[in-house]
Amino acid sequence: MENLFIQSDTTTPEIDFKGISGEFKFTGRSFPENVFDFYNPVLDYINLYAKQTAPETVVIFNMSYFNTASYKMIVKILLAFSTIDKNNSPVNIKWCCDVNDLTIVEKGEELKEYLKLNLEIVQAV
Amino acid sequence: MAFLNYFYSKNKIIFVFIGIIIFSWGFSQRAKFVADSLETKLIQFKKRDTLRAEVLIRLATAIYNNGDLQRCLDLVNEAEFIADSLIFKRGQFLYELFYGLHYSQRGDYTKALEYDLAALKIAEELKSKPDMVRLYRNIGTIYHGIRDYKEALRFYFEGLRTAKKEGMKNDIAGLESNIGIVYHMQKEFDKALEFYELSLKTCEENKNKRTKSYVLNSIGKLHHERAQISQQQRDFDLAIKYFKLSLTIKKELKDLKGMSNALGNIGEVYTDLKSYKQALDFFKQGEVLALETNYKDWLREGYSGMATVYNFMSDYKNALLYYKKFMQVKDTLDEIATKERMTKMQGTFDTDKKDKEILLLQKDNELKHVKLGQQNVLLISVIIGLIIVFIFSIIIFRSYRTKKKSNDMLSRQNHIIESHKQQLEIQKKSVTDSINYARKIQNSVFPDLNYIREFFPGTFVCYKPKDIVSGDFYWFMHKNDFSFYAVADCTGHGVPGAFMSLVASSLLNEIVNDQFTSSPSQILSKLHNLVYGTFKQEKGDEYAQDGLDIALVVYDHKKNKLVFSGARNSVIMIRNGMAEMVHATQKSIGGLSIINTPEPDRKFDEIEIVLNKGDLLLMITDGVLDMFNHKKEKYGILRLKGLSQLLWKKEDPKEMEELGNKEIKQWLLNEIQVDDILMSGIKF
Known part of the structure; x- marks a missing residue:
């Protein structure tokens, strides 16, 4: 499986996916005009990965800001990962943020509770 | 031959x-x-x-x-x-x-070998087997071509091993045949035959007629070579048998050139057998097909073969005729080969190398012609000169044409861009005008600050939309002895956000006017019911799943009591210079649950705050916390608490507003604003 790398832009985060080793990284801010244009290829990649997963999957979310529309896409993305987790291989999600940033921390806790995810909130470096 | x-x-x-x-x-x-x-x-x-x-x-x-x-x-x-x-x-x-x-x-x-080997290394790392097989085969073919048979075999066998593992039948047949050919060229006839037979079997399994016909031809060739050494009738017969088998398949495939090859090969075997009539018969059949397909390579070999046969038959007239035909085709082919090589060089950008190659080529040509001793050196140089002039004029003509074409295209494109730009400007102006008008409407819906100050004298508002209109809004109403005040953040910003804010503030008016309740949590529950119903949100993603986050306070003027309820929008109370968060319930108004399940009813917590004189209540939307400065630092809750303490020290609401606006402006400077910003406070 090929890697996927998308450079960050003013309104979109950096995407760095390594399907073979099962590493998925989101870094930056997300408030694009049209979330589907940006996130659909990302979701396609994850769905493709679901067919042939690595023994262990690590997802690193390091996003300092996302708007409501982006948050909905993040939920979709994490739902896809939780399906992978249930089906074949364990998925560990690292929710990196400034632990004083309550908005992001609360969103992480909410996702963990609703999607029953193996999600750990860690201080971003 | x-x-x-x-x-x-x-x-x-x-x-x-x-x-x-x-x-x-x-x-x-x-x-x-x-x-x-x-x-x-x-x-x-x-x-x-x-x-x-x-x-x-x-x-x-x-x-x-x-x-x-x-x-x-x-x-x-x-x-x-x-x-x-x-x-x-x-x-x-x-x-x-x-x-x-x-x-x-x-x-x-x-x-080429160097790069193919590098590609192979990466294909191996990527474990892409089909790519690997193709490269083994290509590399083997290059070694084969430069007659390094040992290396050629190594790569062919490696390719064969991988192709077998992956079940790539066509490649297996091709590789087995190639291995056979390498042995064949080294005169190891038994080994060659072994691999040809293997390839035949694979072709049959795979119904690969084309490769099968090539392999049959190679086997025929092998027997012919054996026969030339042994002079045994049996070997000649086998050669003819296999060439004929190959011919049958070529016929089925309607491969005219292939057919002429097989016919020519049979003609050669009969020549060796001294059956000249039969030999001529096959050569002539081949000639018809070769002429039909303009197959010059065949004609060169075929005419030479026929001249030889006529010579053996002592028919010197025909022998001379076919020898002349042979020379004619040969000259044409030589000329074509020279032209092709020159054209290739035209593409070479390395001028040094190009000059050298042209020199070599010219020398090559001269040598050949001196040997032949029949051609006029001067004529050849003139032809070469003409070819060079011809090539250069083509180059110049083409570059002129390309340049003209691209110039024309550029000016056309410029024109189109210019007219698009004008159209866009007109469109932009009309959209902006209409949004500016929308701002007027939104501003008229916002409560009048002077009216609010009749009930809360210490009120200030800092408001900064991301675009012209905003999804953030504040709302006020006074009824009986109760004052209701809210700060809300609708999903989205710009026009869609503004739509939502108008719907939400009119729903709030409706709830407080029609229902007799002063409980903020009940008002929020009702607001959720109405948004959920109005937008038909139970029907899922087809309908708008938008909503809002809101902080609502209700002040009882008689009891000097403040009750707060929040939907994902907390507030800050500053008392005696100490800032403290009053937390909202972590649920929004409107929309399905985050995992897209219906949720028509939502309950919100209510918190009662007994007020002291001088307390400051600060209500904000997300946009304040999510302001980024040029170092990509978020404003965040700690800085907001710091600001709220400074605001608390002020008495005059106008000064608070000034301080708030100044702080926002200094933090953002020229950075892009990611969301609408609204911050409002009431000093009691």
Whole structure:
């Protein structure tokens, strides 16, 4: 499986996916005009990965800001990962943020509770 | 003298070898269509990522045969840079493969080998078996071509092993046949035969007629060579038998050139058997087909064969006639070969090398003609001179035409862009006008600050939309002895956000007017019911799943009591200079639950706050916390608490507003504002 790398832009985060080793990284801010244009290829990649997963999957979310529309896409993305987790291989999600940033921390806790995810909130470096 | 010996002649090997690559990497006649769609993609994928790298190489491959070599190399160069800097393996694989193809096209087999080996290494790392098999085969073919049989066999066998594991039948048949040919060329007839038979079997399993016909021809060839040594009738018979089998399949495939090859080969066997009449019969059948397909290579060998036969038959008149025909075809072929080599050199950008090669070629030509002793040296030089002049005039003419074409296109495009720009400006003005008007409407819906101050004298508002209109709004109402005040943040910003804010504030008016309740949590529950129903949100994603986050306070003027309820929007209370969060319930108003399940009813917590004189209540929307400065630092809750303490020290609400606005402006400076901003406070 090929890697996927998308450079960050003013309104979109950096995407760095390594399907073979099962590493998925989101870094930056997300408030694009049209979330589907940006996130659909990302979701396609994850769905493709679901067919042939690595023994262990690590997802690193390091996003300092996302708007409501982006948050909905993040939920979709994490739902896809939780399906992978249930089906074949364990998925560990690292929710990196400034632990004083309550908005992001609360969103992480909410996702963990609703999607029953193996999600750990860690201080971003 | 031999027919269908494409594996014996170096040039032809490379020709077939390139054919394989061209076929498998898909730049056929549809190339122009593919190239056009790739050009469009290249414009779309501006960012230097893996997608762009792949498009660059695919485009270079697609336009390779169109002649703009410099552009191809530029494209691949950029792809190389991207793939290397991102360690994008597939990209690296593709560019190595591209260079392998490029150098073998130019006849530089040492370099082609170098790049193909590099591509193979990456294909191995990527564990892409089909690519590996193809490369083993290609590399084997190059070694085969430069007559390094040991290495050729090594790669063929490696390819065979992998192809067998992957069940790639066509490749297995081809590789077995190639191995047979290598042994054949080294005169190891038994081993060669063994592999030819294996290949035949594979072809049959796989119904691969084309390869089967080649292998049958090779076996015929092998028996013919044996017969020439042993002079046994049995071997001659076998040779004829296999050439005839090959001929039958070529007929089925309607491969006229293939048929003429088989016929010519049979003619040669009969010549050796001294059955001259039969030999002539087969040669003549072959000649008809070769003339029909303008198959010059055949004609050269065939005419020579026929001249020989007539010679043996002592028919010197015909022998001379066919010898002349043979010379004619041979001269034409030599000329074509020279032309082809010159054209190839035209594409060479390395001038030194080009000059050297031209010199070599000229010397080569001269030598050949001196040997022949029949051709006029002067005539040849004139022809070469003319060819060079011809080539240069084509180059000049083409570059002139291309330049003119691109100039015309540029001016046309400029015109189109200019008119688009005007249209866009008109459209933009009309949209902006309409949004500016929308702002007027939104401002009229906002409560009048002076009216609010009749009930809360210490109220201030800092309001800064991301666009002209905003999804953030504040709302106020006074009824009986109760004052209701809210700060809310609707999903989205700009026009959609503003729509939502108008709906939400009129629903709030409706709830407080129609229902007799002063409980903020009940008002929020009702507001959720109404938003959920109004937007038909139970029907799922087809309908707007928008909503809002809100902080609502209700002040009882008689009891000097403040009750707060929040939907995902907390407030800050500052008392005696100490700032403290009063937390909202972590649920929004409106929308399905986050996992898209229906949720028509939501309950919200209520918190009662007994007020002291001088307390400051600060209500904000997310946009305040999410302000980024030029160092990409978020404003965040700690800084907000600091600001709220400074605000608390002020008495005059106008000064508070000034301080708030100044803080926002200083933090943002020229940075992009990610969301609408609203901050409002009441000093009691």
